Amino acid sequence: xxxxxxxxWLDNSLVRWVDHRLPVFSFMSHELYExxxxxxxxxxxxxxxxxxxxxxxMIVTGITLAMHYTPHTDHAFDSxxxxxxxxxxxxxxxxxxxxxxxxxxxxxxxxxxRGLYFGSYKAPREILWILxxxxxxLMMATAFMGxxxxxxxxxxxxxxxxxxxxxxxxxxxxxxxxxxxxGGFAVDNPTLNRFFSLHYLLPFLIVGVVVLHIWALHVHGxxxxxxxxxxxxxxxxxFHPYYTIKDMFGLGVFLTFFALFVFFAPNFFGEPDNYIPAxxxxxxAHIVPEWYFLPFYAILRAVPDNFIxxxxxxxxxxxxFEAKLAGVLAMFGAIAVLFILPWLDRSxxxxxxxxxxxxxxxWIFLIDCLVxxxxxxxxxxxxxxxIGRVATAWYFIHFxxxxxxxxxxxxxxxxxKSISEPVLGGGAEPVVAASKAMEKA
Amino acid sequence: MKIIKTLMVAGIFGLxxxxxxxxxxxxxxPEHYWKHSxxxxxxxxxxxxxxxxxxxxxxSGCHSLRLVAYRNLEDIGFSEAEVKRIAxxxxxxxxxxxxxxxxxxxxxxxxxxxxxxxxxxxxxxSNNGALPxxxxxxxxxxxxxxxxxxxxxxxxKDAPTNVTVPEGMNYNEYFAGKLIAMAAxxxxxxxxxxxxxxxxxKQQAEDxxxxxxxxxxxxxxxxxxxxxxxxxxxxxxxxxxxVVKRRVWAKVH
Numbered sequence: 001x002x003x004x005x006x007x008x009w010l011d012n013s014l015v016r017w018v019d020h021r022l023p024v025f026s027f028m029s030h031e032l033y034e035x036x037x038x039x040x041x042x043x044x045x046x047x048x049x050x051x052x053x054x055x056x057x058m059i060v061t062g063i064t065l066a067m068h069y070t071p072h073t074d075h076a077f078d079s080x081x082x083x084x085x086x087x088x089x090x091x092x093x094x095x096x097x098x099x100x101x102x103x104x105x106x107x108x109x110x111x112x113x114r115g116l117y118f119g120s121y122k123a124p125r126e127i128l129w130i131l132x133x134x135x136x137x138l139m140m141a142t143a144f145m146g147x148x149x150x151x152x153x154x155x156x157x158x159x160x161x162x163x164x165x166x167x168x169x170x171x172x173x174x175x176x177x178x179x180x181x182x183g184g185f186a187v188d189n190p191t192l193n194r195f196f197s198l199h200y201l202l203p204f205l206i207v208g209v210v211v212l213h214i215w216a217l218h219v220h221g222x223x224x225x226x227x228x229x230x231x232x233x234x235x236x237x238x239f240h241p242y243y244t245i246k247d248m249f250g251l252g253v254f255l256t257f258f259a260l261f262v263f264f265a266p267n268f269f270g271e272p273d274n275y276i277p278a279x280x281x282x283x284x285a286h287i288v289p290e291w292y293f294l295p296f297y298a299i300l301r302a303v304p305d306n307f308i309x310x311x312x313x314x315x316x317x318x319x320x321f322e323a324k325l326a327g328v329l330a331m332f333g334a335i336a337v338l339f340i341l342p343w344l345d346r347s348x349x350x351x352x353x354x355x356x357x358x359x360x361x362x363w364i365f366l367i368d369c370l371v372x373x374x375x376x377x378x379x380x381x382x383x384x385x386x387i388g389r390v391a392t393a394w395y396f397i398h399f400x401x402x403x404x405x406x407x408x409x410x411x412x413x414x415x416x417k418s419i420s421e422p423v424l425g426g427g428a429e430p431v432v433a434a435s436k437a438m439e440k441a
Numbered sequence: 442m443k444i445i446k447t448l449m450v451a452g453i454f455g456l457x458x459x460x461x462x463x464x465x466x467x468x469x470x471p472e473h474y475w476k477h478s479x480x481x482x483x484x485x486x487x488x489x490x491x492x493x494x495x496x497x498x499x500x501s502g503c504h505s506l507r508l509v510a511y512r513n514l515e516d517i518g519f520s521e522a523e524v525k526r527i528a529x530x531x532x533x534x535x536x537x538x539x540x541x542x543x544x545x546x547x548x549x550x551x552x553x554x555x556x557x558x559x560x561x562x563x564x565x566x567s568n569n570g571a572l573p574x575x576x577x578x579x580x581x582x583x584x585x586x587x588x589x590x591x592x593x594x595x596x597x598k599d600a601p602t603n604v605t606v607p608e609g610m611n612y613n614e615y616f617a618g619k620l621i622a623m624a625a626x627x628x629x630x631x632x633x634x635x636x637x638x639x640x641x642x643k644q645q646a647e648d649x650x651x652x653x654x655x656x657x658x659x660x661x662x663x664x665x666x667x668x669x670x671x672x673x674x675x676x677x678x679x680x681x682x683x684v685v686k687r688r689v690w691a692k693v694h
Contacts, residue, residue, distance in 0.1 A: 039693060081508050081578075084660070091660040092667070237693055245686045252679030259675060263668025264480060267581060275582035275657075276574075285617065 007033050036236035038224035046250035047111040054104045061097040071196035073189045076151035077277045095266040102269040105292035119350030120223040126342040128216040133338045142202040145195040152274030157287045159187045168325035227351030235419040294376030299334050301380045302392035303327040337399045346407035354413040365398045468614045470585040470592035483662050489517045492652025495645050505556035508577035509656050512550040524550045531555035569609040571622030580657040587654050594646040597625035
């Protein structure tokens with residue numbers, strides 16, 4: 001068993017003096033040093049701290065870029081190019097920020113799928129999960145507005161297409177929202193100005209929600225690959241040094257991956273069209289959002305797109321809406337369904353390791369999301385329309401039908417008695433499986 | 442109003458579908474070897490110098506290079522005196538003098554490359570209505586990058602018999618839609634290279650594409666140099682942290 005000790009620096013007289021008046025040091029010691037953490041966390045648990053670090057990197061590089069950027073339609077594109085060419089290491093800061101956006105989504109998507117696989121959204125972590133979905137929504141808004149700032153062709157046309165979506169909302173509300181977003185009657189200078197302002201603001205809101213997210217996490221502590229509660233000191237180890245060093249190793253691997261893109265393929269995730277200044281008179285051949293929006297873009301376009309015929313449908317008898325509204329609802333529904341996931345999944349077993357059927361459906365769902373991403377990048381024509389519709393249908397069937405039914409019909413495997421039992425070796429079959437996975441950690 | 446908006450969005454989506462088909466019929470650009478590609482690639486200095494000559498004597502008649510300053514040429518081996526001479530070849534409007542008049546002055550190294558036309562309308566008026574794009578970022582702004590520009594510059598051919606080429610257009614199978622307003626810009630021996638290199642069309646294209654790859658990514662060499670150091674540092678650090686991690690965790694396992 002590992003001993004839990006208070007750090008030596010808590011005995012320093014100055015530290016004690018401050019701590020007596022404002023207990024920041026005992027707070028740090030409690031939450032980052034002694035903080036009891038399940039002893040069996042695998043490397044999938046690295047992505048939470050990674051996401052936090054990427055957020056800091058984004059804020060630091062973003063604030064630096066804002067010192068040199070001009071949010072005006074006449075100067076935005078050129079000011080970004082000035083950063084690339086004339087500002088000392090401007091190219092480095094901008095490429096870190098640009099690729100950092102993609103890295104942030106890679107890390108967060110892995111973090112989310114980790115939660116889905118190991119059932120981290122289940123009681124008592126529902127609010128923790130919901131706060132995470134709120135962070136995802138804020139990230140999407142921030143990323144979307146950030147992509148508009150360089151004022152290239154994709155910035156402009158992406159902003160036009162996406163803001164126009166809100167006009168689908170009926171009763172005049174949609175048009176009101178769109179005018180508010182634009183600050184006028186088209187995407188123009190007022191739009192760029194407010195997007196810049198909000199792009200600067202939202203990351204700090206994200207920081208706020210991240211604090212709540214970590215607060216909620218620290219109430220019951222991390223879930224773990226076995227998904228059973230910790231049952232005493234033999235199941236946990238202090239966060240420091242065990243997980244600080246493990247997170248640092250993960251950070252090193254991640255930064256190497258990140259640096260490969262920044263230094264050797266900085267435009268890998270970007271669209272060449274965004275190096276053409278925005279032009280409201282010339283539509284790019286193929287308007288595509290950034291890769292991290294592609295699955296949602298595919299869902300948006302999956303609803304039978306009879307826009308051209310002005311096709312309408314009646315729903316529930318009294319609400320009439322166009323197909324476009326249905327698409328928008330489906331797209332937002334794809335996120336909304338995540339909010340209620342803790343109540344859709346009534347299975348008491350968290351980890352997929354003990355859910356023989358859910359495990360398969362998890363992988364099918366992951367593939368489904370990748371297919372949606374692929375379809376989102378393709379023009380909406382031919383076979384891609386069919387694939388997009390099937391994949392969209394499956395996305396919702398997975399959450400609304402499969403998951404509730406599994407809770408009823410699936411027979412979970414026998415759960416180990418405690419975390420320390422499989423870790424310390426011996427026992428039944430699932431126990432062996434768990435300890436094998438641990439060897440990598 | 443709502444119908445108009447619906448049609449607008451439908452139009453955008455429709456355009457996406459149809460024009461991506463149009464773009465789809467262009468021949469894919471063949472892969473070309475560039476000295477500046479790869480992890481350690483650096484720009485071919487001779488090609489940069491020759492490429493500047495091609496831009497200066499051929500392309501700059503129609504295409505601007507407005508993001509690049511004459512002083513930037515010092516980064517690719519031009520001497521200070523050469524840069525001063527090149528800049529002084531063009532005239533720029535001066536600041537208003539004591540009487541408020543604006544006169545012309547010779548260019549300075551700090552000036553950005555002089556654009557051939559005062560504005561887009563003037564450029565269109567001189568080019569049959571087509572707008573020659575600025576070339577500063579062209580290599581980054583086109584799918585296929587340097588390979589595509591190389592293919593386009595060397596890809597002019599006689600049109601197949603079933604294609605009618607309208608007046609003022611030219612056939613080039615690498616261009617989206619295959620009809621391009623720009624006439625074949627490079628001619629055999631169209632420029633005379635100071636270093637004695639034979640100025641074939643292919644050679645001129647390679648040189649000017651290398652030059653334009655530099656104008657699009659002037660940081661490329663510094664970026665890769667720094668990248669190699671950063672990656673080596675990170676690998677070493679990560680390796681050391683891994684060893685420490687193993688030792689710390691030995692107590693738990």
